[in-house]
Amino acid sequence: MPFTVTELRDLIRLVEEQPEWRAELRRLVLTDELLALPEQIASLRRDTEQRFQQLAVQLAGLTASQVRTEERLAELSQAQVRTEERIGELTAAQARLEEQMVVLSQAQVRTEEGLRSLINWQRGEAGRRDGERYERETLRRAPVLFNGGQGGAPDHPDVQRRLTVQLGPLLAGDMLDAENDPFLADLVWWKDGQVAVVEVSVQVDRQDVIRAERRAATLRRSGAQACALVIGEQWATPEARELARTRQVAWKVGEDLSEDFLAFRRR
Numbered sequence: 001m002p003f004t005v006t007e008l009r010d011l012i013r014l015v016e017e018q019p020e021w022r023a024e025l026r027r028l029v030l031t032d033e034l035l036a037l038p039e040q041i042a043s044l045r046r047d048t049e050q051r052f053q054q055l056a057v058q059l060a061g062l063t064a065s066q067v068r069t070e071e072r073l074a075e076l077s078q079a080q081v082r083t084e085e086r087i088g089e090l091t092a093a094q095a096r097l098e099e100q101m102v103v104l105s106q107a108q109v110r111t112e113e114g115l116r117s118l119i120n121w122q123r124g125e126a127g128r129r130d131g132e133r134y135e136r137e138t139l140r141r142a143p144v145l146f147n148g149g150q151g152g153a154p155d156h157p158d159v160q161r162r163l164t165v166q167l168g169p170l171l172a173g174d175m176l177d178a179e180n181d182p183f184l185a186d187l188v189w190w191k192d193g194q195v196a197v198v199e200v201s202v203q204v205d206r207q208d209v210i211r212a213e214r215r216a217a218t219l220r221r222s223g224a225q226a227c228a229l230v231i232g233e234q235w236a237t238p239e240a241r242e243l244a245r246t247r248q249v250a251w252k253v254g255e256d257l258s259e260d261f262l263a264f265r266r267r
Contacts, residue, residue, distance in 0.1 A: 180218045185198060186198055196228075197219060204235055213228040215228070
């Protein structure tokens with residue numbers, strides 16, 4: 001039969017007054033799925049809370065890892081700064097070292113130049129002393145070399161007197177330069193009316209030949225019968241010997257004796 005509104009209201013009142021009826025009513029009215037829904041929701045809540053807790057733990061771990069990563073990055077950044085500072089220090093030290101190397105290299109060059117200058121000076125001094133020794137020996141041996149006669153170095157009083165007398169007219173009217181001045185010859189030797197103007201050198205070079213020829217020419221301009229002569233141990237170059245031949249300068253260089261030198265000895 002039909003269920004009236006009044007009966008529905010009575011039913012609702014009885015359900016509200018009897019809680020055990022409500023459960024029975026729900027079982028009858030609701031499906032199994034709806035009845036299980038509260039439990040499913042509770043289970044879902046528990047799962048969700050558990051997941052949230054797990055996520056919170058993971059998030060805390062990620063946060064701690066992030067902190068450690070940031071700390072590590074900060075350490076790496078500081079290490080990078082220290083590395084760059086160290087590289088800067090090493091670069092500056094390298095620059096200073098290179099500057100010192102340049103200074104040392106320049107000092108070494110100056111030392112080598114000084115040593116070369118010293119060696120050249122010593123060689124020059126040795127050569128000068130050898131030349132002076134050879135010139136003194138030649139002066140002492142002049143009577144033997146020329147087979148008689150007389151003369152000597154131009155600074156000897158007798159030689160100076162004879163040259164002054166011979167060159168008097170020229171000296172009065174002209175100032176002789178060094179290349180043409182017989183007073184600067186190494187040796188002047190007179191024999192049987194002829195005078196030899198001699199340049200003496202261990203190694204006879206072009207300048208020795210030229211000086212002997214010019215200084216003898218000066219005496220010839222003064223009216224003297226003068227010849228140019230060079231004496232040495234060896235020729236500096238083959239060209240020097242050829243120059244002596246072409247300019248008619250006599251020579252005694254080692255064992256090399258010119259015909260003009262031999263003719264002067266035979267006078």
